[in-house]
Amino acid sequence: MKLRKLDPNAGAVPPRQSSSGRLTVPLPLPPFSNRPPEVEQTESNSPIGTEATSNALESSGSLDRTLSIAVDLIDPHPIPPRTIYSDETILERAESLRTEGQLNPIHVMPNPKAPGRYIIIDGWTRVQACVRHSALPELRAEVHTDLNLDEAAWFGWQSNEGREQHCDYDRAVFFESLIREGMSQAEISRRSGYNKTAITMYRGFAKLPGEVIDYIVENPRKFGHRAAYELSRIFDATQSVRKTLAIALKFVTEDKSVGWVMTQAQAFVTPNKPKQPPPNKKVIRYANGSYKQTADVFSLNIKVAPEKRDAFAQALEKLLDDVAIQETATDSNETAATEPTSIDP
Template structure:
């Protein structure tokens, strides 16, 4: 397949370090550039299931885009589509990509976005790729969280830009780079997806995978080690990316290998409750410290509910409920004024009858 305009950036130059993010920005700007420079084309009328078709002749076709794929050109000629045009598609026609770099989507985050979409509507179009083998359906290239939130909000239509990108490792690399730029890619997403890539022989070794992503092999090795954890345990950690980065997740994985699931869940609770450092957890894993060495009752009670608290879109802590009569609020990173105001509000609420 001839490389597309969006995909050709992959051959432009390799990523050299895990911290280098220019490639992601370049590719995102390429898409945004098409949107900004698109001609004032007529969008489909009503809630049609497909972009409004035009006569499929070369004269009626939109002008050619350099290096576009044969499949994409045939699709856009059939539907009268211009690159970068925002159209409306039925939400039921959108499906997840098998090469989506994200695996975990937080329920609380999806619910929050769904409320916003219900009030304000969809403000940003998703990017989709036609499934040429199943006409009328599309893979999500960018916007999986928005798709889930739209479904949660019981929407039937999604605004989308149809991009020329093959479904495969190139599609994964673009999404991965963009998620790294947005700081939304977690070690747990990498663990699940990279293990599947190795299992399905997309890559023959972790070194080959690391080379493709421009990462150190040790980074891939840590993620594949984390992949041995049950997803139920990963779910307990993925909600707190501020506490469970690669190193902490790796230590939790080692502990699970030695102690099993129940003990690991108790360790995760203690990491959050006592704000343990990675070094402290490593000492517990090595047997240098007891998992319950602090003077707290054995068999710590698990919380019944947990609410993540954000300020200006950044997680600062959580509120947990235990049983019928106990609440535990843990926050950090607050300014003194915010902290004092919050303490005053709580004091006033407790005084109220």
């Protein structure tokens, strides 16, 4: 069965099974992914997480009523906390529902675009278990009438985090979806508990090319937000899918550290300038002085015997006539210009 988005005005769509054996749930995905991340969702049928959150909502007046709702009337949330649910988990949940029944209610809100239908807030695994495996025709659901989509999204996200923490790619998908809906990074930071720097790094996933994202979703637990951010820096500096993917492959296959990825990124972002060859330098030492040449600068410091001084001076000045540039300046400036060459008595 092909992957497609859910129409909020239609019934729940059965998921498809991927070639890897995982269940791909047809949920809306962010634009930076060519395909869904293959990350297992584990949803407990225990009171941990969902019931605690439910009690808090009930005490605050956010909980409206509990109903039994046909599973084909429950639609996915447009900002899902997770995007992939494993085939095995769905089957296990179906078997649990058949043998033990529904221990805790799911959470839904009325679908504002389809009267009589509902949008899932928390409990999508159980809904899919019923749709795919006919575990139960209806599910007991706590209906929240005063939550908007953003508030419901956070409810679902926090419930999932309480049961089993998301991988960083799942968090990135969730945060990016909220940003597309107009939520600021500062608000996401406040509500998620991650600082603004971390939120910026999570957004690195969205800057990666599809080929790299495809590889990341095959290894979601390896690629945290810092590694993804550093890969996005490499891609930004090189604009090369091949180079970025090569670093990602090596990071996984050779089990490199995040520090290694940071070093690779720094090398691409601020490459070392090629070293300039050292200037030509020549030094000749004599018993009575020395002669030095550094590139185009010549320096002579030598003691000349009195009987040879005049002849040496004349010969040196004759050589200088060929290369020295005379200045039209004061005697003091002319003297300064001749200082590099000295003749000692």
